[in-house]
Amino acid sequence: MVETARVDLQREFKAPEARANPIPVYAKLRKLGPVLRSADLFGEGFVLPRYEEVVRVLKDPRFANDRRNVPGGSSLDRWWMPAIMRMLISSMVLKDPPDHRRLRNLVQKAFTPVMVENLNGRVEQITEDLLDAAARKPVVDLMEDFALPLPLTVIAEMLGVPQSDRIPFRALIAKVLDSSAVTPISFIRNYPNMLRLNSFLRKLVKLRREQPGDDLVTALVQAEEGGDRLSEDELISMVFLLLFAGHETTVNLIGNGVLELVRHPEQLQKLREQPDLIDSAIEEMLRFTNPVGIVAPRFAKEDVEIAGVPIPKGSALTLLIASANLDETAFPHADELDITRSPNRHVSFGYGIHYCLGAPLARLEARVAIPALLRRFPRLDLAVPAEKLRWRPHIGLRGLEALPLSVSLAGSAAERSAA
Numbered sequence: 001m002v003e004t005a006r007v008d009l010q011r012e013f014k015a016p017e018a019r020a021n022p023i024p025v026y027a028k029l030r031k032l033g034p035v036l037r038s039a040d041l042f043g044e045g046f047v048l049p050r051y052e053e054v055v056r057v058l059k060d061p062r063f064a065n066d067r068r069n070v071p072g073g074s075s076l077d078r079w080w081m082p083a084i085m086r087m088l089i090s091s092m093v094l095k096d097p098p099d100h101r102r103l104r105n106l107v108q109k110a111f112t113p114v115m116v117e118n119l120n121g122r123v124e125q126i127t128e129d130l131l132d133a134a135a136r137k138p139v140v141d142l143m144e145d146f147a148l149p150l151p152l153t154v155i156a157e158m159l160g161v162p163q164s165d166r167i168p169f170r171a172l173i174a175k176v177l178d179s180s181a182v183t184p185i186s187f188i189r190n191y192p193n194m195l196r197l198n199s200f201l202r203k204l205v206k207l208r209r210e211q212p213g214d215d216l217v218t219a220l221v222q223a224e225e226g227g228d229r230l231s232e233d234e235l236i237s238m239v240f241l242l243l244f245a246g247h248e249t250t251v252n253l254i255g256n257g258v259l260e261l262v263r264h265p266e267q268l269q270k271l272r273e274q275p276d277l278i279d280s281a282i283e284e285m286l287r288f289t290n291p292v293g294i295v296a297p298r299f300a301k302e303d304v305e306i307a308g309v310p311i312p313k314g315s316a317l318t319l320l321i322a323s324a325n326l327d328e329t330a331f332p333h334a335d336e337l338d339i340t341r342s343p344n345r346h347v348s349f350g351y352g353i354h355y356c357l358g359a360p361l362a363r364l365e366a367r368v369a370i371p372a373l374l375r376r377f378p379r380l381d382l383a384v385p386a387e388k389l390r391w392r393p394h395i396g397l398r399g400l401e402a403l404p405l406s407v408s409l410a411g412s413a414a415e416r417s418a419a
């Protein structure tokens, strides 16, 4: 019997210091071993903190995302869940082949790199509008004023939400997807919003069936693969998955990425001097700031061995992609931010068949947003001491509640007061 250490992930990441800087916690977990034991939602399970094992499991078909495909496993679906939540549970990220392949092929058609590249002009326009409004403020909350509204506006437009509905739609989505709403009380309070979102999305699908447009919902309504189509429920489930998977993740990439640039002035300066580094800078922000910390749980379909540790069939595995991204064996000087890092085989978008469908969109938004922000504000300074920044209490998604920046157009606050 191989000895494996036991960890309590909730406890490890509960302390404010761990949320502000999870790097030492991940280092400790990796040091404990390649396979750790932990109790989670599904009972006794395993945690993988190192790069090699994380990648190996992500590409191994002996692990399922759909718990029903595991001996003795049941669905996560519960009678009391609002319809919209059931939709998420039945979405393709929690499915295995062949269901997963069928759904992914249908959505991929509506989500091609060309379709995403065509959005470039609109993303630029939305970015400039948000920066115009932000530039009128002495202190900008990068989250509220920029990182949050950008992906939300883009996805609302992509989906074909009519102009007149966009503001209430954005407000509704922000409430439903607020990841701090994870306590039972806030869940109950949020219930009516989930119902409202469900009926909003159904109306949107009906509208786009009757009045097709040049948008994603129309493309999904029309998507057909070998005579196959998405059912109404599958369609709603897909749209909700796109909203859920694509919203806070990109918000956190922009927020965490800008914070790290401000905290690493030499890297920020390098990027200002060599704007061509933006693509590798974004990859490094994805690796180093880890907007998404864990992927959906994987379940062993049969008895398996990982790094010499027997994993009985049915076991749930938590794959710490954030920790994998900070693994020294895969990334030299892993705990340093280096915007020129190459190669950079991070797993921030996952790996294998569930590799992030929205990766081209997330990259596009960051590639437009961050350089535009730097061009607009030749000086960016934290407007509060770094220790005062508050992080959202979510183990899987790493993001700030707020990021107050003083955005003097030229010269820092210190330089101005010295002058």
Ligand code: HEM
Residues within 6 Å of the ligand: 092, 093, 094, 104, 155, 241, 242, 243, 245, 246, 247, 249, 250, 253, 291, 292, 294, 295, 296, 297, 347, 348, 349, 350, 351, 353, 354, 355, 356, 357, 358, 359, 361, 362
């Ligand atoms: C920085 C931004 C983003 C990050 C870090 C991210 C990360 C991820 C990760 C790690 C997975 C794999 C989940 C797993 O294997 O269990 C994933 C899947 C997915 N992502 Fe993203 N994502 C981002 C943005 C987006 C956007 C903008 C969209 C769409 C609008 C999107 C849509 C999806 C979908 C649909 C899946 C499921 C794919 C499948 O199951 O085949 N993501 N994402």
